[in-house]
Amino acid sequence: MITITILSLAYLAAISFRIKHVKFPVLELLTWNIHIVLMVLAALSLLLMINGYGFKGAQTDRVILTLYAASGLFLYGISKPEINARYYYLAGLFAFPFVLLIGLILPFTRTLTILVALSIYGDSDYHRYKIDDDFAIQTKSTGILTRYPVYSMVEDKYWFFEKVTPEIIDPKAAPQGIKLTKRGNDSVRIQLVTSKGGTLSVGGTHAIDTVISLKQGYLQ
Structure with a gap:
């Protein structure tokens, strides 16, 4: 719920600033600088994710993307209306939830919109199990x-x-x-006990016992 909380607070702040016509030139300049840095990091995060990489930490990329969007919403709230690309860019960030709302109303885009909204606003549950200083097994669950x-x-x-x-x-x-038991320098033995759905029956539970290459992640 961290993502939706941060974005909701930024959205409410933007609406409040717009209604009250609040102007903070110094704060606006500072926030623009922060937003540009976050924009670069967000673009790098997306590029890394496409190629199977990411910044260290299970939630680091999501935090960067969330703060990028939140800073854009905040900027929209304290920026004066202008006819230029920068203002329309901020307005686009602000209008994105309304686009999702329209997608939910239209029957033929409802399912896709729900998936997009859950992917963007829904936080995943991560757990990491350390193998050594360089490797770990991660589990990721994303709600429904x-x-x-x-x-x-x-x-x-x-x-x-x-x-x-x-x-x-x-x-x-x-x-x-x-x-997790490391075998040599290039593989790890995984002994996994689950409540249901495993491949081996062990004392009434289910389990997986296999060896995986650390470099490729392939079963051996």
Whole structure:
């Protein structure tokens, strides 16, 4: 709920500033500088995500994108109406929720709009299980969008970045217990106990016991 909370507060602040015709030239200039930095980081985050990378930390990319949008909404609230590309750009950020609202009203775009809205505003639930200083297993659940968690391999890369390889295993269940045992320098043994949906029956529960390459994330 952090994403929707931050964006809702920024949206309400923007509406309040517009109604009261509040003007803070110094604050506007400072916020523009912050917004430009966040814009660059947001563009880099999207480029990294397309290629399977991201900034270190499970929620770092989402926080960057959220603060980018929130700073744009804040700027719209304290900016005076002008006929230029910069103002229309801010107005576009402000109008985006209304576009989603129209999409919800139209029957033929309702499903797609719900998926987009949940992807943008819904926070995912992440858990990371450390293998060593460079690798970890991550589970990610996204509300009603994913019935079961997505299991990914996370590898530290290049100081501030990490590589995420999704769906290294697919037990179709949430983990009840997980044991990771590193084997040599290039593989890890994953012993996963789940409540349902595993491949092996172990004492009334279900489990997965497999070895995965650390570099490619492939089953061995």
